[in-house]
Amino acid sequence: MLRTSTPILAPIREKVEAGERLSFDDGLLLYDPQVPLPELGELANLVRERKNGNAAYYNINTHLNPTNVCVYRCTFCAFRADLRDKKSYWMNDEQVLARGQEAVNNGCTEMHIVGGLHHQAKYEWYRKVISLLHEAYPELHLKAWTPVEIDWFERLTKQPLRWVMEDMIDAGLGSMPGGGAEIFHPEVRSQICEHKADSGRWFETHRTAHELGLRTNCTMLYGHVEKPFHRIDHLIRLRELQDETNGFQTFIPLAFHPDNTGLSHIKKPTGPEDLRTMAVSRLMLDNIPHIKAYWIMLGIGTAQIALSYGADDIDGTVRHELIYHDAGAETPEMMTVADLRRLIEEAGREPIERDTLYRRVERSEAGWEAGAAIGSN
């Protein structure tokens, strides 16, 4: 039995206890300041423990951003560069392969690959990033490209979406990350990223990925110009696709970091705002198995508390994170397994290493292998 007692929350509490779906208006109410954060967290924790018990998942992973040169200029982005900027780079084959070797040497099970849309790079170069790594390190799961990049590849190849997806799968693509979602509502999208792939393209890409058997993640970038209305709209759109395809594994609420962006006048979300969004996400997305507290963005302390506000995953050890550090993230650029496990245990949860597809990772002297599927996946 929950200890919650605020009267305006009572109808929602009844629905959550009965396992019923929350409506758009319920979601808006959860953002009402009259709803106390601890009570909201308690409700989200009920769902979190129902789906994933006391487990808190992590993985051993690395990031690869093969270039930061980008034709777009999303106002929230501090990572992109023009070709002639001092900080611009474009990796060659040796640099890409060296990252793969480093990942394998450090026991990584996953490489997360996203980057800029370089106007001089041909589609074949993007494909080669995947095929080189897959051929050299087949045990490394490649979680790569957002719908923004896939949309760009369609333009480069003049081929339809399904062709591009199948070609990338043929090269070694294992799953897709959740980026490029930002906020789906056009009122917001037109202010922060009007040129890149719109919400229709984002959903079409993930639907196609799911139809082709790929699992994908999904995200929401919050804390900039959007209102609670836009966030709930965003979450419900994700929930609707999941009803159709059941292809999303994890939702990751991404806290906006303003430094070095075109929105640097905006203050980044506070800890309570982060926790409220985490809890609302868990409550609204009743059909997505996992909610991630991405420690790089939230900060370690908030990520720990988030494990009792709906989150059951903390992301990974991470190496070479650039995108949020360029935007002012003050977290370390990586963490050891021992540190990750300790922070999970300090939060009162049981650390479990997973691979990208949420299978328990078994490690031995000979290396690692994926065991059975875990959690509510």
Ligand code: SF4
């Ligand atoms: S968010 Fe992505 S598409 Fe937008 S400017 Fe940054 S790198 Fe380019």
